[in-house]
Amino acid sequence: MIKNICCIGAGYVGGPTMAVIAQKCPNIKVTVVDLNEDRIDAWNSSNLENLPIYEPGLDRVVEEARGRNLFFSTEVDKAIDEAEMIFISVNTPTKTYGVGKGMAADLKYIELCARQIARVAKSDKIVVEKSTLPVRTAQAIKDILDHTGNGVNFQILSNPEFLAEGTAIDDLFAPDRVLIGGDITESGQKAINQLVDIYANWVSKDRILTTNVWSSELSKLTANAFLAQRVSSINAMSELCEKTGADVNEVAKAIGMDSRIGSKFLKASVGFGGSCFQKDILNLVYIAKSYGLNEVADYWEQVIIMNDHQKRRFAKNMISTLYNTVSGKKIAFLGWAFKKDTNDTRESAAIYVADDLISEQAMVSVFDPKVDETQILFDLNYLETRSDIENKKYIKIEKDPYSTVENSHAIAILTEWDEFKTYDWKRIYDSMLKPAFVFDGRNLLDKKELEEIGFVYQAIGS
Ligand SMILES: NC(=O)c1ccc[n+]([C@@H]2O[C@H](COP(=O)([O-])OP(=O)(O)OC[C@H]3O[C@@H](n4cnc5c(N)ncnc54)[C@H](O)[C@@H]3O)[C@@H](O)[C@H]2O)c1
Numbered sequence: 030m031i032k033n034i035c036c037i038g039a040g041y042v043g044g045p046t047m048a049v050i051a052q053k054c055p056n057i058k059v060t061v062v063d064l065n066e067d068r069i070d071a072w073n074s075s076n077l078e079n080l081p082i083y084e085p086g087l088d089r090v091v092e093e094a095r096g097r098n099l100f101f102s103t104e105v106d107k108a109i110d111e112a113e114m115i116f117i118s119v120n121t122p123t124k125t126y127g128v129g130k131g132m133a134a135d136l137k138y139i140e141l142c143a144r145q146i147a148r149v150a151k152s153d154k155i156v157v158e159k160s161t162l163p164v165r166t167a168q169a170i171k172d173i174l175d176h177t178g179n180g181v182n183f184q185i186l187s188n189p190e191f192l193a194e195g196t197a198i199d200d201l202f203a204p205d206r207v208l209i210g211g212d213i214t215e216s217g218q219k220a221i222n223q224l225v226d227i228y229a230n231w232v233s234k235d236r237i238l239t240t241n242v243w244s245s246e247l248s249k250l251t252a253n254a255f256l257a258q259r260v261s262s263i264n265a266m267s268e269l270c271e272k273t274g275a276d277v278n279e280v281a282k283a284i285g286m287d288s289r290i291g292s293k294f295l296k297a298s299v300g301f302g303g304s305c306f307q308k309d310i311l312n313l314v315y316i317a318k319s320y321g322l323n324e325v326a327d328y329w330e331q332v333i334i335m336n337d338h339q340k341r342r343f344a345k346n347m348i349s350t351l352y353n354t355v356s357g358k359k360i361a362f363l364g365w366a367f368k369k370d371t372n373d374t375r376e377s378a379a380i381y382v383a384d385d386l387i388s389e390q391a392m393v394s395v396f397d398p399k400v401d402e403t404q405i406l407f408d409l410n411y412l413e414t415r416s417d418i419e420n421k422k423y424i425k426i427e428k429d430p431y432s433t434v435e436n437s438h439a440i441a442i443l444t445e446w447d448e449f450k451t452y453d454w455k456r457i458y459d460s461m462l463k464p465a466f467v468f469d470g471r472n473l474l475d476k477k478e479l480e481e482i483g484f485v486y487q488a489i490g491s
């Protein structure tokens with residue numbers, strides 16, 4: 030029985046997954062380590078509102094386990110040394126330099142972890158890939174561990190994480206499946222069983238799937254590609270709906286009732302965001318190309334092309350509807366996060382829409398219930414379209430939704446936060462310039478109600 034676990038990387042995956050393992054397995058000591066001191070301090074904060082990640086239910090899990098058998102620390106070597114099982118949960122962003130720039134996953138953080146484990150480990154370890162990795166990465170990790178280690182035995186498992194942000198705790202409590210890939214050798218199977226035993230503390234065995242390492246690694250990329258493809262497919266239809274008088278919500282409902290298609294992930298939107306879909310599909314495209322599978326690569330790349338188009342055409346439509354100019358006009362954004370119930374903004378459609386509008390000299394005011402000013406400015410500056418000083422001239426971050434919309438020409442809904450539905454829309458209408466436009470990038474609001482108030486209301490796909 031495993032008694033001591035360490036996880037390298039205290040981010041959106043490492044933090045919540047380890048908090049849940051610790052809560053469900055009080056007899057296992059779980060230490061989550063990170064190089065980022067501020068992040069670790071925030072995880073250790075006595076005020077649970079200051080945890081570095083906003084995720085419904087996370088605070089209660091952390092409150093129960095932290096200090097009992099859940100620890101957050103920057104002492105990476107010590108945690109590696111003491112652990113029998115080490116999860117690697119570091120970031121694997123798209124490469125921004127060199128071969129594979131803009132496509133391949135950057136594995137430098139993974140390699141650094143492998144080298145650190147090899148240097149520090151004095152006893153046998155099971156190393157678990159929790160990060161999303163290109164198929165066959167386990168081989169590279171194994172090479173590094175076996176050739177630079179201190180002669181100790183390592184088993185490498187792949188255990189990709191399928192949680193979605195905003196529902197991470199529910200997803201971890203009741204996963205559709207847990208996937209564990211390992212070597213087919215006897216010691217490989219033993220390592221798999223040790224990880225199965227941990228999850229079996231709260232997940233029924235028939236939901237714990239074991240495979241070879243390569244299937245497990247590739248299944249993660251495949252799952253994200255299929256999910257993102259559904260969003261791009263319905264978004265492609267949304268544009269056709271707008272031209273033909275069909276309504277994409279009705280189309281989605283009609284096809285979703287076919288049990289072979291299913292109703293989930295058919296919500297038309299301003300485009301998918303988040304740290305995973307784009308990165309993982311680009312990675313898949315890169316892998317396919319590297320094997321010379323150009324048709325396979327092109328097929329999946331189209332999902333990204335469609336998504337970029339959807340974001341861009343949302344901004345274009347705003348500009349053309351606002352009489353072909355937004356220069357000097359106040360445009361209010363409700364929402365900046367890539368989806369509701371998270372403070373994560375990575376690849377959020379809002380960033381790209383804002384960037385396009387600012388290029389047309391719009392004055393953008395933003396309100397998001399969980400995203401702060403520093404993050405919003407960081408996101409815009411990261412695109413490097415213009416300088417920080419220039420961006421600051423055009424964007425204003427507000428703390429109150431009503432002042433955000435006051436005297437604006439138009440509102441754009443970029444995130445589907447529930448609270449937006451509960452606002453006093455008559456009060457909002459009264460405070461805006463007329464005609465008062467709402468561009469609903471999430472099909473969140475009630476068209477009839479808004480039109481009765483007097484808004485010019487435009488949704489996606491109708
Ligand atoms: N975010 C999600 O919803 C999600 C879901 C499933 C899988 N994933 C995958 O999980 C992985 C992690 O994603 P994330 O969103 O948690 O990333 P993140 O950026 O939030 O967290 C990664 C953390 O790793 C730390 N780190 C990097 N190198 C380190 C090192 N050498 N030593 C110690 N700490 C180090 C960073 O400081 C950072 O805090 C990625 O591969 C991602 O694709 C993410």
Ligand SMILES: O=c1ccn([C@@H]2O[C@H](COP(=O)(O)OP(=O)(O)O[C@H]3O[C@H](CO)[C@@H](O)[C@H](O)[C@H]3O)[C@@H](O)[C@H]2O)c(=O)[nH]1
Nearest residue numbers: 190191192193194260294295296298301302303305367368
């Ligand atoms: O019908 C839909 C469903 C989603 N989205 C958008 O798609 C993006 C991604 O949403 P979601 O998948 O719910 O969130 P993520 O946290 O990115 O989770 C995905 O990416 C994770 C990281 O790999 C995986 O673990 C999850 O299983 C996978 O759902 C968001 O911008 C959503 O608004 C839509 O526009 N329409």
